[in-house]
Amino acid sequence: MYTSEQIYKEADKRANKFNMYGLLFMALLAILVIILGATHLFPLGMDVLLYTMIGLILNAIAPFMIYIFHDIVFKNEESVFEKAFYKYLIIGITFYIVIDLGIALSFHAILLLAVPILVAAQYKSDKNVFVFIIIASIVMVPITLYGNFFFGQVYDANLLKPLTAAEAEDVQNRLDIATAKRMWEIFLHYAMPRMIVLAAIDYMAITMTGRTSELLHTQIDLSNKVQEQMTKRSNIQSEIIFHLADVIESRDIETGEHIKRTKRYVSILAHAMQKDDRYEKILTNDYIQRLEEAAPLHDIGKIVVSDLILCKPGKLTDEEFEKMKIHTTKGGEIIKNILHNIDDKKFLNMAYDVATSHHEKWNGKGYPNGLKGEEIPLSGRIMAVADVFDALVAERVYKKPMPVEDAINIIINDAGTHFDPTIVEIFKKVTVEFKEASQEKLTKEEHHNG
Numbered sequence: 001m002y003t004s005e006q007i008y009k010e011a012d013k014r015a016n017k018f019n020m021y022g023l024l025f026m027a028l029l030a031i032l033v034i035i036l037g038a039t040h041l042f043p044l045g046m047d048v049l050l051y052t053m054i055g056l057i058l059n060a061i062a063p064f065m066i067y068i069f070h071d072i073v074f075k076n077e078e079s080v081f082e083k084a085f086y087k088y089l090i091i092g093i094t095f096y097i098v099i100d101l102g103i104a105l106s107f108h109a110i111l112l113l114a115v116p117i118l119v120a121a122q123y124k125s126d127k128n129v130f131v132f133i134i135i136a137s138i139v140m141v142p143i144t145l146y147g148n149f150f151f152g153q154v155y156d157a158n159l160l161k162p163l164t165a166a167e168a169e170d171v172q173n174r175l176d177i178a179t180a181k182r183m184w185e186i187f188l189h190y191a192m193p194r195m196i197v198l199a200a201i202d203y204m205a206i207t208m209t210g211r212t213s214e215l216l217h218t219q220i221d222l223s224n225k226v227q228e229q230m231t232k233r234s235n236i237q238s239e240i241i242f243h244l245a246d247v248i249e250s251r252d253i254e255t256g257e258h259i260k261r262t263k264r265y266v267s268i269l270a271h272a273m274q275k276d277d278r279y280e281k282i283l284t285n286d287y288i289q290r291l292e293e294a295a296p297l298h299d300i301g302k303i304v305v306s307d308l309i310l311c312k313p314g315k316l317t318d319e320e321f322e323k324m325k326i327h328t329t330k331g332g333e334i335i336k337n338i339l340h341n342i343d344d345k346k347f348l349n350m351a352y353d354v355a356t357s358h359h360e361k362w363n364g365k366g367y368p369n370g371l372k373g374e375e376i377p378l379s380g381r382i383m384a385v386a387d388v389f390d391a392l393v394a395e396r397v398y399k400k401p402m403p404v405e406d407a408i409n410i411i412i413n414d415a416g417t418h419f420d421p422t423i424v425e426i427f428k429k430v431t432v433e434f435k436e437a438s439q440e441k442l443t444k445e446e447h448h449n450g
Contacts, residue, residue, distance in 0.1 A: 007216065008124040009082065015122040016081040019090045020063045026097065027060035049153045052104035059093045087123050091133070094119050099140055103147035105154055110144050110194050113137040114201040121209045130209075134202045141198060142191040149186060150174050159190065233343055238293065258390055263295040264437045265386035269423070272430045273382070278422065282378065290344070291379055294351035298358050298383050301331025313397045328368045331355030353377035358384050363417045381420040385411060385427055388418070393438045404435045 030053040037050070063086065070080040080086050098112040117133050120126075148159070155165040160174065167173045270291055274283040302310060305327050309320050316324060332352045342348050357371060357380030364372030376384075392407035408431050415424035427434075 012123050013081045016086050023060040024064045027057045030056045052100050102144035117202045117205045121205045125209050125213045130206050138195050141195045145191050259296045261390045262386040266295045267292050268433045273426050290347045290350050294354045297351050298354045301327030304330045325367050328356050350379050353379045354383050361418045
């Protein structure tokens with residue numbers, strides 16, 4: 001199940017990383033401006049602009065340096081991008097840089113004060129943070145404007161009238177025209193309109209963020225409901241499989257126990273194969289889970305086989321054996337007919353393959369279709385090893401159990417004829433696990449829980 005907190009945490013982490021690199025890019029631009037100024041390709045003019053660029057660089061690289069030391073040098077388990085303080089640091093630095101540029105460059109840059117709210121909008125909606133940024137941004141408009149009036153690098157005839165560009169370079173001349181009336185005019189004609197525009201931009205950003213949060217919560221709720229339905233259907237699927245296997249067990253106790261043990265063998269062998277480079281991409285966790293759930297159905301076709309044949313204490317006649325062999329094709333038919341409404345079609349196909357192909361042989365002399373080599377589905381090849389091993393070591397009405405070591409040797413000797421030689425190669429590595437599993441007494445509850 002997904003939660004909004006998990007999604008917001010991941011979103012905040014990505015926003016922190018994105019904004020850190022954004023600030024680093026701004027620092028590089030400021031360095032470029034200083035270099036161009038030193039080569040006289042870009043007029044830095046008053047020292048105010050130089051100090052502004054230096055201050056921008058020092059502040060902009062601060063989050064990056066914290067990341068370097070926290071994550072790379074000290075290698076802390078939790079990344080700094082996941083820390084709550086980091087986003088506030090980035091928002092605060094962004095605020096400082098915008099104000100600094102507004103004072104040093106031009107009052108036209110004041111609208112950059114909308115940038116902090118846009119940066120904050122990338123993170124989880126925080127009403128207190130938004131309110132603070134809005135108030136601070138609006139308050140900083142006249143402060144930045146007056147700062148630009150007294151210390152601004154770029155000359156603006158309207159703001160500094162009646163001073164000429166040359167006269168404006170002297171701060172004393174600016175102080176001389178800074179009357180109360182002039183300050184009020186600047187506030188009324190320059191600050192007020194920008195405060196209104198900035199408030200509108202901030203309001204739209206907050207509204208959009210709030211709407212996005214609502215949509216996110218709706219999507220999470222829908223996703224969780226879908227997940228709940230899928231879980232319910234999966235549980236129903238498991239119940240159907242369990243009860244189908246139960247039907248077999250109710251007719252033949254030996255077959256029922258055989259179903260439980262072979263499921264364990266399949267699990268052991270499949271997980272061992274998953275660790276092999278040749279199978280790691282094929283035998284995914286989902287594949288193995290489906291195979292474990294399908295394994296109990298490999299003998300489902302024995303429902304149609306007579307009790308006289310299933311429980312016969314002696315060797316089957318040729319005619320009886322032919323009737324026994326139909327449990328493979330009938331098993332496939334039963335799975336297709338009874339389980340066709342299951343949503344997981346991959347499971348349905350695997351269960352069909354396991355039921356119909358677990359008696360096929362690598363040399364093509366098996367049944368029902370005489371498949372050869374890799375024509376046999378992988379699930380059927382795995383099931384064949386588990387099925388034969390249990391048939392050898394388990395007691396049946398017609399035979400005594402074979403010693404485990406002898407059964408292991410038979411599996412190994414039949415590699416390339418009965419069994420896939422690659423699978424047998426891996427089987428050799430887990431013979432101890434097979435032996436232990438063969439000695440376990442599985443209860444009905446263990447069978448159900450897998």
